[in-house]
Amino acid sequence: MTTLDNSRAHDFGGHGHHEGSYLTPKGGFFTTVWDWATTVDHKKIGVMYLVAVLFMFFLGGLAALAVRTELLDPVRTVMVQAVDAQGKPLLDADGKPVMKTEIVGQTLARWIPPKGGEITSIDYGNQLYNRAFTLHGAIMVFMVIIPSIPASLGNFFIPLMLGAKDVAFPRLNLLSWYIYVTGSIFAVSSILLGGVDTGWTFYTPYSTTTDAEHANVVLMVLGAFILGFSSILTGLNFVVTVHKLRAPGMGWFDMPLFIWAMYSTSIIQVLATPVIGITLLLLVFERMFKIGIFDPSLGGDPVLYQHFFWFYSHPVVYVMILPAFGVISEIIPVHSHKKIFGYRAVAFASLGVALVSFLVWGHHMFASSGELGATVFSALTFLVAIPTAVKVFNWIATLYKGSIALTTPMLYALMFLFLFSIGGLTGLPLGALATDLHLHDSYFVVAHFHYVMMGGTIITFVAGLHHWWPKMFGKMYNQFWANVGAWTVFVGFNLTFFTQFFLGTQGMPRRYASYVSEYQTLHIWSTVGSYVLLLGFLIHLFVFIHSLVAGRKAPANPWGGLTLEWEAESPPIEHNFAHEPIVTHGPYDYETTVPPHWSAKDYPLPHLPANAH
Amino acid sequence: MTTLDTRSNPLGADVQGGTEPLWKRYLPGHHWRTADEEFDACTLGFWLFLATEVLLFAGLFCGYTIMRFKFPQAFANGSSYLDWRWGTLNTVVLLLSSYTMAASIRAFQMDRQSHGRRLLAATFVFGLCFLLIKFTFEYTPKLSGWFIAFDPALSHYTELVDNKALGGLFHHVAGYGGKAPGQFFSYAFSEDPWEPLWWSIYYCATGIHALHVIIGMTLIAWCFRRALFFKAYGPSHYTMVENTGLYWHLVDLIWIFLFPLLYLIH
């Protein structure tokens, strides 16, 4: 092939037009909206993902609060005295009070009363509850956690950290965003049309038979199917970007660990998502054409569905948590001005987790599979614990002899270490076969995966948002109130979910709209915790809004980071860098490098012993 | 070329104006250093995409294997209704189309524009043949019992023909149809209760494959249009037609797996 003009290669930025911040409006209101809607700039797409994900997080959070509120009180059918319109007890001919049955404890049914207004059976309230938890699960998994860090922070920062102008396929990137929005619209419309009550796992044959008269389930499943495409395309884009667009001088082991984590994540997304694609497609066919592959009455096998489903959905757990590992691997060195301990171990642990993640799906089915499969999957499951534990050790070792600033992102990173350790350790009794047969599908599992998914991924997402907020929007935020928000979230989170471990071991099954009264005290604590959690997130929302409206201008490198994104302006110019960056130091060489935009006066380098490095 | 400001044209697109063929005017996206890098990245990305396609079908093959293992008799019965001759013909058609596709890419690389276009068109026509055979000789009779008059299979059922349509072009064979998937299965002479499952797998696998053929044909048509009107592909720039070719070979490859699994194993 011909060699094209290499003069352009170093001509980063160059000739002047559109060299302001990427956030500078391109004209009037409609012009700007049109510019954003058709942009191929990875930064704008990242911000658009951020907005969309936060909106879905709000919806999913509302559903979670509905679930918790319903569980405040167990549902009971009780005998009460009938009263007349004035509230006086009705008496029968003998002067005895007239008794009637009444259903109490159904909060959702009171909020959204049935047609006719009177609740005559427990089914109606239970149906609302089942829709609420399905809504919560499906939105949080498919529309929030999976795209949260990769699609928003990843899109924004992968090219910046690699010193590139954009991701490999910018138009494909925009297409991914539109596919994400389309999938979300499908899912939300299924909710508006009456909701889905299958649980986010869509287990057959329940999902193929419930609500046979309408298409809500098909819409929701198609929504998840479409979201899968968005996920595949984003992952593919990132893999190629990492391979092909690293700045001159950046070898594989000079990449920031966030990039390593995103690279592993993307590989899982590309390799696992197609399987859920065909599974969900077969599920749609099953509902529409009754093909019977998963339907036992036609000879199909519901366990086959579970295998297919978890072959994707287990690796996807690591799609959710690996980016979080990446963010933590950035925040801890930057805010303690310390080289990460065991860079290669952390990088290879990401790849190791990605690899083993494909071999452990069966541990979701210990209660349904035979002993041989269960034993093998149990052993493999414990394998995942090793690279994960190594990472935690490395992060803590990084703190040793650091210079630790308790900024909001750092505070969140430390909270992550706390919560994720609990989440990881409570995975042990779930991986052990004997205890899992007791704890499977109980509140113990609910608590465990919330510690990992929310305590791991969402907490880290918020941490990363605070870490990179000055870079993304060029504004600082109020650290004091952000720290107050972080502590509120931390307290609320533990109150909500730590109680659920005890509920689980004591025998509370998950997805129950009601329960026997012994469990009520713990449920009340858990619900109170969820309201505290809401308060914490509202504080963060106000801190961010305040920052956008009245925050002081952020310096280019507020924390003293060494990775390439801190060399760019805050917010970055349209083409990221005025000159193509050339990598001369490692991403965490705090002992030998003064951070960009910092002066040697503010950052005296430590004395290196002669045998260092 | 060097005087062009590529930022007005940030995505790697065709620079407007000029009378030269488009492939000569092509500039890579502004975030690439060279066109070679962009081409390598596109190829890598496309191979990854092909991997996802393979995994998509892997799910189907896995379902097929498990079901075949559970219900061998139903699958043997079902498979016996498929005519290996039509399957073989379709295999040949697809193999030929793969050849013309590869030759077409080669032609564009040599800047033999009209030859390349002809081969692209041939590939498209082969794809169309594949679909026609699939729908008229395989799906239609099995679902409805309607045969096209010159279908050799019809000779077995001459005494069963109970209806004709379109001036005798179509013949209906009583009781032959109804081999539909799952719950819609209504074939009266089925010998195994699980035969509907075989048809479910058959229609899902071949149907999703046919969908891929249609997508591939759309891509080919798009390449053809760009080649015809703009001379978009040439020795230094042929990314799109190359990747379309890769896609088409994958479609072919999947059929190579489907054909023995569905038609030949009894």
Place this chain on the structure above:
Amino acid sequence: MLKTLTNNWTATLAESPQGWWAPGWRWFFQNFGVNENAKLTDQLYMEIFWISVGWFVFLMAIMLICVVKYRRRPGVPAPYSPSHNTVLELVWTIIPCFFLFYIFLQGFHVYVDKLVAPGDSLQMTLTAKKWDWTITYPNGAASPERTLIGADSTQFGGENGSPGSRPIPIFYMPGDVPIHFNMISQDVMHSFWVPDFRVKFDVFPNRYTTYWFQAKLQGAETNTLRDSTGKDVVTAQGEKVPYIDHFIFCAEYCGDQHSEMLGIIRVVPMAYYLAKTEEWNIEGKTPAEIGKLVYQSQGCSACHTLDGSKGAAPTWKDLYMSQQPTNAGSVVADDNYIRESIYTPQAKIVDGYPSNMPVYTTAQIDERRLQGLFAFMRSISKYAPAEAAPTTAAPATPETEKK
């Protein structure tokens, strides 16, 4: 609204566990070891718990010490320290492996106990359907007893309340002998979980899964664990029978009343169990008695009342041979209509009721039990002819012919 924790949690079967891992078991388990396997499970859980606590405290302590000791001081750089140490990294990779391997082995060891039933187990069949459990005893009988559960005297049914409105089945099981269930589902997936036994297994619509347990009765302090009916179980002679109740929960989401799909395993002495199952054995009973047993044991009583009051489905009082308005026109509730309503319940729905009757199969209600149901319904209907009417293939009346 904020009800206090009921005092029914008093752990009765606990011999207080011994061992380094024992402290704190009450945080997680209300009773310890209703049988050997449950004891081992609890022990393993507590071992994992304390190992985890050890690691967690160790890590968090290091983290907090670092955060305090190495907090940032302006102008002072972080001192140099190595960022890589192969020996240390190998050590902290290998040490957890030993812990993990130990936990895996223990988990496997106790798991095998949960899977493999002793050869001399009592064989029973467990059927799950939305949203009820049925257990068929070795003599073909099924338990007709049901109860409402709850704690509060203001609640439904006088002294009882329930997590919904339905009474849940009580299954009498002999204590101290192994019992083996063959489990199958009629519709979607369910999961049979008795938290006290620390085991659950999924119940599928198309394949049998098994479940076995041996519940302790001898030597255990016997009173109710969580059932608050407060009633004694007494024999026909009026003797008190020692018993222990264990909850059954459905642990696989199965729809609207998933959270009401409960049951009680009532562990009683073998002699009493034999007497009970003999009492429910349909051999030697009149058709009407059989019908009443079927009514109670197959869950009909959850929706159909016998006293004329309105339940979730038409009352059976005065139903037999009465005229019923349905979505397919008016029908006479004769044998054919009742039969159709049991095996294909969606065919004709009586006006004013939801279409939520579960489908029964001939395996659950065979011809003999069906005839029993007819006889039972006839005995409580004023429309029934006084003398025994022909019970099968009753000629269709002109009313049923309409539409």
